[in-house]
Amino acid sequence: MRVEIWSDIVCPWCYIGKARFERGLAAFANAAEVEVVHRSFELDANAPSSDGGVAVSEMLAAKYGMSPAQAKNAEQGVADAAAGEGLDYTTDRVNGNTFDQHRLLHLAKREGRQLEVLDAFYRANFAQAVPVNDVEGTVAAATKAGLDETRVREVLADSNAFAEEVRADEREAAALGASGVPFFVIDRKYGISGAQPAETFTQALATAWADSHPTLVTLDGAPGAPECSDDGCEVPAQKNAG
Template sequence: MRVEIWSDIACPWCYIGKARFEKGLAEFAHRDGVEVVHRSFELDPSLTGGKTGPVIDMLAAKYGRSLAEARSMEEHVASNARSEGLGYLVDGRDYGSTFAIHRLLHLAKDRGRQSELLDLVYRVNFAEERSVYDRETLVGLAVEAGLDEAEARGVLDGDTYAEEVRADQREAAALGANGVPFFVFDRRIGVSGGQPAEVFTQALEQAWESRPVTTLTPVGGASADAEVCDTDGSCVAPGAGDRP
């Protein structure tokens, strides 16, 4: 079974939702049969690569709130994060374009290191006084996640994986996602938001139990003595063993 998660590293509920999903997955009996794929979603695709600024200031301007009110909003999110055992800094964090980060996450996916890089990027963005919008910091995180430095720099210096990021975003729109995190279970069940862990466990169980069952019906008079090749490499015609 495949679970696809659309998220943006600038989204605190994606950070929290990932932790809650993983707790829900840990309680799922068939967790070893679940493939998790992280997909790209930019909350603000209009941002340019070099524009950054303080998160509190951005929230105040975006929602028409005072700086104190914006900080209170962040304190509420921080409380939720900390209840999941996650670090969260209210002050001192930046915002910026996440497009390059998403491209790098696609490289990590191809190299089997996507979850490792995503965890590092989330941690630095929300819990450390470093900026993931700084190119050298991002390269360092890629290397820490197990990626080749030269390959990571090559992605950031060009436009590799740009179309893959945009394709993820088009797919999210086609599925009706207008916010993140957005979880899709086997393309049949959708869960929106950073839900409690038990909600994810329930969704996993529902998706698992409702999987289409494929049964094979013999056709054309098929019989047990038709020509076959066994797993040991022997190919014997019916009745051949009885022939002199």
């Protein structure tokens, strides 16, 4: 069974939702049979791509018409939710363009290190307040997660490297009707939006598993029908002659 997760590195509910999904997956009886694939989704493809970026509190205030105090309170609410999942979270973060990190996640997928690199990017952004536009911070996180530094720098220097893979993920998200993230798709049959409780994911996985592994239903028939077993085959009773 395959679960695809569309997310963005600067999305706090993606960070929290991933933790909740993993708890839900751990409680699923057939977790070992589940393949998890992370896919790209940019919440703001026009976000600044140069070093620096915009403070999250400023971005929230501008985007939603909040006062600085309201923006701070909103971020604190998310921080509390993250803490409830055992996640480190700082409200003193900088928002920016995530396209390069998504490209590196596709490199990581090819190298079999996608989960490790995604976790490293989440920690850098949410726990350590490393701006996503910080090239050296991105390189450090990716290499610490197991990617080769030379290869990471080559991909960052070539804006076309893995660009089509990111765009393809985003086209698929649109085709599936995803307008926000996190967005979870199980076997291309069930879609789940948002950072749902862990129990919701466990139930969804169980439902999808039952669909693809139906239980055999034995129908009632005439009693006493002959059959063979390990002990041999039943011999029909002989009718008495005339």
